[in-house]
Amino acid sequence: MSVSNEATGWSCSACGGELEIMKVGFTYMKGNFEVELPACRNCGMVLVSEELATGKMADAERILEDK
Amino acid sequence: MTETVNSNITATESLCPHCLTRIQAERRLEGDDVFLVKNCPEHGEFRTPVWRGEPSLSGWSRPKKTVHIGSHMPLEARGCPFDCGICSGHRQQSCTVLIEVTSRCNLACPFCFAAAGAQAGADPSLSVIERWYRTALEKSGPHNIVQLSGGEATLRNDLPAIITMGRDLGFPYIQLNSNGVRLAADPAYAGELKRAGLFSVFLQFDGTDDFIYQAIRGRALLDEKLKAINNCAAAGLGVVLVPTIVPGVNSENIGAILKLAMELAPGVRGVHFQPASYFGRHPKVPEAYDHLTLPDLMRAIELQTNGLMLTEHFSPPGCEHPLCSFHGNFLRLPSGELKSLTTKGAECAIENVGTGRAVSYVAQQWSAPAQTNCCCGSNSLDAFLENHRTNTFAVSAMAFQDVWNLDLERVQECCIHVVAPDGRMIPFCLYNLTSIEGIPLYRKKSC
Numbered sequence: 001m002s003v004s005n006e007a008t009g010w011s012c013s014a015c016g017g018e019l020e021i022m023k024v025g026f027t028y029m030k031g032n033f034e035v036e037l038p039a040c041r042n043c044g045m046v047l048v049s050e051e052l053a054t055g056k057m058a059d060a061e062r063i064l065e066d067k
Numbered sequence: 068m069t070e071t072v073n074s075n076i077t078a079t080e081s082l083c084p085h086c087l088t089r090i091q092a093e094r095r096l097e098g099d100d101v102f103l104v105k106n107c108p109e110h111g112e113f114r115t116p117v118w119r120g121e122p123s124l125s126g127w128s129r130p131k132k133t134v135h136i137g138s139h140m141p142l143e144a145r146g147c148p149f150d151c152g153i154c155s156g157h158r159q160q161s162c163t164v165l166i167e168v169t170s171r172c173n174l175a176c177p178f179c180f181a182a183a184g185a186q187a188g189a190d191p192s193l194s195v196i197e198r199w200y201r202t203a204l205e206k207s208g209p210h211n212i213v214q215l216s217g218g219e220a221t222l223r224n225d226l227p228a229i230i231t232m233g234r235d236l237g238f239p240y241i242q243l244n245s246n247g248v249r250l251a252a253d254p255a256y257a258g259e260l261k262r263a264g265l266f267s268v269f270l271q272f273d274g275t276d277d278f279i280y281q282a283i284r285g286r287a288l289l290d291e292k293l294k295a296i297n298n299c300a301a302a303g304l305g306v307v308l309v310p311t312i313v314p315g316v317n318s319e320n321i322g323a324i325l326k327l328a329m330e331l332a333p334g335v336r337g338v339h340f341q342p343a344s345y346f347g348r349h350p351k352v353p354e355a356y357d358h359l360t361l362p363d364l365m366r367a368i369e370l371q372t373n374g375l376m377l378t379e380h381f382s383p384p385g386c387e388h389p390l391c392s393f394h395g396n397f398l399r400l401p402s403g404e405l406k407s408l409t410t411k412g413a414e415c416a417i418e419n420v421g422t423g424r425a426v427s428y429v430a431q432q433w434s435a436p437a438q439t440n441c442c443c444g445s446n447s448l449d450a451f452l453e454n455h456r457t458n459t460f461a462v463s464a465m466a467f468q469d470v471w472n473l474d475l476e477r478v479q480e481c482c483i484h485v486v487a488p489d490g491r492m493i494p495f496c497l498y499n500l501t502s503i504e505g506i507p508l509y510r511k512k513s514c
Contacts, residue, residue: 033448056448056452
């Protein structure tokens with residue numbers, strides 16, 4: 001699924017706003033990363049897909065934690 | 068089949084080096100060393116070192132499950148190793164499948180497991196090769212690295228078509244096993260293979276000095292090897308250097324090979340050592356010191372890299388038998404230092420899904436790094452992960468078995484299989500095994 005498709009069909013549970021693709025910053029153990037993700041245009045709540053969480057983010061976490 | 072006779076002796080089976088009769092054998096622990104000892108009623112006792120010194124064999128293994136390949140050849144009831152195809156007694160699935168696309172070669176190496184070049188037969192047609200691909204697909208699925216070998220596979224002008232055929236049939240990872248002569252001579256050739264769908268080159272690379280090539284390959288080759296590496300790197304093909312280590316010839320060059328390989332990284336993705344085995348064409352009957360064992364090699368790496376790589380950085384295999392291989396991954400740091408990335412996690416086999424993931428992991432490490440900067444900027448997650456992969460360097464080794472150290476328990480856990488001309492899938496070592504008189508167990512019998 002493309003990133004732009006991931007944003008469609010979702011609304012923010014916190015404020016009800018629509019999601020759109022935004023450049024989102026992550027910080028973890030001195031590592032700062034930018035990823036384009038669906039996020040709420042009103043309050044900034046971010047949707048992280050399971051694929052990203054268990055894939056690339058988990059890979060980065062393992063590298064940073066030196067596991 | 069294997070049973071422990073006492074704490075220092077484990078029973079297994081092997082073959083007589085002369086008559087290839089199956090005979091009882093023992094792994095005997097003597098001090099820090101392990102010997103394979105076997106006795107043929109007709110030809111006497113044979114004793115070959117299979118493990119020398121630290122790390123001790125007793126602590127060198129990883130848990131794994133038995134995996135049977137789904138489709139078996141009908142047994143001829145002669146038992147292992149005579150009914151290979153794979154038979155129902157085999158306990159491991161393939162992770163690498165070799166397809167020999169020619170028996171011709173442009174070198175005449177004193178060491179050659181395939182005894183290639185002399186009396187080469189006609190090349191198999193594309194339709195025959197397609198049948199072999201389909202055999203591998205049926206028996207082991209697509210989650211393998213398919214290695215196109217020979218002879219010297221680049222002698223076939225239709226090699227790009229063979230590569231593309233494999234990709235079209237569903238194999239994601241097609242690798243070329245090559246001496247590099249054509250890759251060096253024709254700068255455009257590597258690009259042609261890359262466009263056809265090749266991901267990596269297993270490059271025969273025995274040392275950093277031409278006297279080594281003179282001894283093992285019959286002529287000076289270092290310049291050609293370096294040109295081949297440059298051409299592959301420029302084309303975006305990952306290169307794994309594959310030294311055959313012959314004690315007394317290049318066993319003191321191991322550290323120099325690693326040093327040069329790291330200088331040539333990230334185009335060179337790693338080094339895969341293969342201690343010389345005495346099957347096919349080789350200069351003489353081996354003495355005990357001619358069999359370099361895995362711990363010999365690990366300690367040589369530690370000594371000759373001045374401790375940059377340590378024995379403890381290497382892990383036993385999660386796929387094949389513990390006596391067959393080791394591997395370690397390292398991260399090249401900007402300071403020039405190395406950081407070990409060795410983990411004790413699962414590497415291979417276990418189940419279909421696991422094998423697929425493991426093969427994907429190895430294949431990604433052996434693939435060339437991305438040639439363009441990520442569009443998302445240097446601090447993107449993709450760029451971070453790609454940078455890590457680019458700077459990861461793999462060091463591994465595989466100890467093949469010859470008629471001297473053949474251990475049928477190891478064979479039954481082999482995951483490197485050759486597709487024989489008649490469609491049987493045969494463990495690499497058995498396929499290439501020859502008696503002391505040069506009689507093959509399998510090669511050419513299957514034609």
